[in-house]
Amino acid sequence: MSTLQAVRGMHDILPEDMPYWARLEQTLRDLFDAYGYSEVRLPIVEKTELFLRSIGEVTDIVEKEMYSFDDRNGESLTLRPEGTAGSVRAGIEHGLVQPQQTHKWWYSGPMFRHERPQKGRYRQFHQVGIEVFGLEGPDIDVELILLTRRLWQMLGLSTVVQLEINTLGSPESRHTFRQLLVDYFSAHRDRLDEDSLRRLERNPLRILDSKNPDLKDLIEGAPRLHDSLDDESRAHFAQLQAMLAGAGVAFVVNPHLVRGLDYYNRTVFEWKTDRLGAQAAVAAGGRYDGLVAQLGGKSVPAIGCAFGMERVVALLQDLGVAPAVAQVDVYVVLAGDAAVRVGFQLTEAWRDAVPGLRMVVNCGGGSFKAQFRRADRSHARWAVILGEDEVQKQVITLKPLREQGEQRQVAWMMVGATLKSLCG
RNA sequence: GUGGCUGUAGCUCAAUAGGUAGAGCACAGGAUUGUGAUUCCUGGUGUCGUGGGUUCGAUUCCCAUCAGCCACCCCA
Numbered sequence: 001m002s003t004l005q006a007v008r009g010m011h012d013i014l015p016e017d018m019p020y021w022a023r024l025e026q027t028l029r030d031l032f033d034a035y036g037y038s039e040v041r042l043p044i045v046e047k048t049e050l051f052l053r054s055i056g057e058v059t060d061i062v063e064k065e066m067y068s069f070d071d072r073n074g075e076s077l078t079l080r081p082e083g084t085a086g087s088v089r090a091g092i093e094h095g096l097v098q099p100q101q102t103h104k105w106w107y108s109g110p111m112f113r114h115e116r117p118q119k120g121r122y123r124q125f126h127q128v129g130i131e132v133f134g135l136e137g138p139d140i141d142v143e144l145i146l147l148t149r150r151l152w153q154m155l156g157l158s159t160v161v162q163l164e165i166n167t168l169g170s171p172e173s174r175h176t177f178r179q180l181l182v183d184y185f186s187a188h189r190d191r192l193d194e195d196s197l198r199r200l201e202r203n204p205l206r207i208l209d210s211k212n213p214d215l216k217d218l219i220e221g222a223p224r225l226h227d228s229l230d231d232e233s234r235a236h237f238a239q240l241q242a243m244l245a246g247a248g249v250a251f252v253v254n255p256h257l258v259r260g261l262d263y264y265n266r267t268v269f270e271w272k273t274d275r276l277g278a279q280a281a282v283a284a285g286g287r288y289d290g291l292v293a294q295l296g297g298k299s300v301p302a303i304g305c306a307f308g309m310e311r312v313v314a315l316l317q318d319l320g321v322a323p324a325v326a327q328v329d330v331y332v333v334l335a336g337d338a339a340v341r342v343g344f345q346l347t348e349a350w351r352d353a354v355p356g357l358r359m360v361v362n363c364g365g366g367s368f369k370a371q372f373r374r375a376d377r378s379h380a381r382w383a384v385i386l387g388e389d390e391v392q393k394q395v396i397t398l399k400p401l402r403e404q405g406e407q408r409q410v411a412w413m414m415v416g417a418t419l420k421s422l423c424g
Numbered sequence: 425g426u427g428g429c430u431g432u433a434g435c436u437c438a439a440u441a442g443g444u445a446g447a448g449c450a451c452a453g454g455a456u457u458g459u460g461a462u463u464c465c466u467g468g469u470g471u472c473g474u475g476g477g478u479u480c481g482a483u484u485c486c487c488a489u490c491a492g493c494c495a496c497c498c499c500a
């Protein structure tokens with residue numbers, strides 16, 4: 001094995017994987033078109049400060065997972081660990097995110113987090129994200145969930161994903177609740193495990209999500225977020241649930257569903273699967289009504305969500321949802337020097353005559369046997385044979401590879417028209 | 425970041441109580457010097473992840489390191 005290898009956690013996506021990716025990407029594109037969302041393409045590198053101010057300085061992402069480096073002028077830059085911060089920055093910078101205005105964006109691209117790699121968890125991974133600015137009602141929350149549900153339907157994944165929702169309340173109510181939790185768990189500090197003690201300092205809400213069975217009783221006795229909710233958030237969440245139920249969306253309210261990024265408030269949701277081990281979340285999102293103002297813009301409500309592309313692809317592969325094999329119409333067998341000499345002149349003329357013709361021209365020589373083997377493996381429907389005899393007679397031999405039938409000869413002048421009728 | 429498992433041909437995997445390695449698939453050529461299945465024959469598949477150590481000798485034992493995977497953690 002060579003000493004040259006990809007950087008840890010940064011994987012190659014090879015031709016055999018691409019049909020799954022292509023199908024997912026095309027499905028998403030169609031979906032966004034259907035719902036009226038616009039694509040944006042934003043930089044992969046942003047100022048480090050942007051992520052400190054949005055994601056939160058005491059989050060895992062910011063504290064230990066960011067790829068940060070100094071630019072040549074000494075400014076600290078970071079490979080984006082997620083897409084929302086850059087979207088908000090762009091929206092503010094271009095004056096697009098304004099009160100009373102709605103923008104519905106989507107983007108796609110690589111994200112970077114320095115985590116310990118596992119299947120479905122990479123240091124460079126790909127997300128498709130949605131960001132909606134300017135809508136504060138639960139209706140847009142529902143739309144994002146419906147859009148996502150439709151994606152699972154289109155991909156045939158509906159049976160392996162489940163929706164969980166929760167509300168985090170307003171920043172104020174969340175803050176109040178956080179303090180109640182800290183007080184409660186601090187009073188029972190001796191019963192907490194190591195992880196939870198650490199969480200107590202950094203993200204006390206996470207203790208509620210602990211998998212340690214020893215803490216079950218303690219957690220059940222803890223204050224409940226829903227008791228601290230402000231009335232507006234409570235109403236928002238109630239409407240959300242009513243609308244989801246009305247739209248026939250199956251969901252589970254998980255009061256322990258907490259997001260790891262500080263900017264979320266009110267609605268949060270997560271689509272989970274049990275097919276990917278510990279990497280259960282395949283898509284997740286929530287409201288971030290305070291973020292635009294927090295980053296210097298006007299006060300504009302917003303909501304977003306993101307899909308983990310590798311994880312969705314893994315589900316597609318896991319379920320054996322076989323993508324269509326790439327179709328080839330014609331494989332051109334070129335045998336002998338004379339055929340190779342006139343080969344491209346002819347094949348280019350056929351491409352002119354039949355736009356969109358999917359034609360593979362044999363390169364690299366080889367015996368008839370070898371070339372036919374390649375033709376077969378290309379899944380071509382037809383073989384066009386050009387050998388010494390054909391060049392001499394100015395014809396090609398046309399042979400069906402996928403169906404019964406005799407091969408026949410076609411004069412050079414007629415090949416374009418013939419291919420057009422067969423493959424056009 | 426913590427704990428654990430794994431690392432041999434392009435792929436899936438064997439083997440050697442330390443003496444430098446095989447099988448299937450795949451690939452190439454031929455039987456069929458102008459025709460893709462099957463069959464038969466032939467062929468190379470290789471720094472045994474990398475670097476040290478022990479040893480006359482290490483793919484095998486030890487250490488380190490790199491990578492993948494599993495759980496935790498975290499998250500998409």
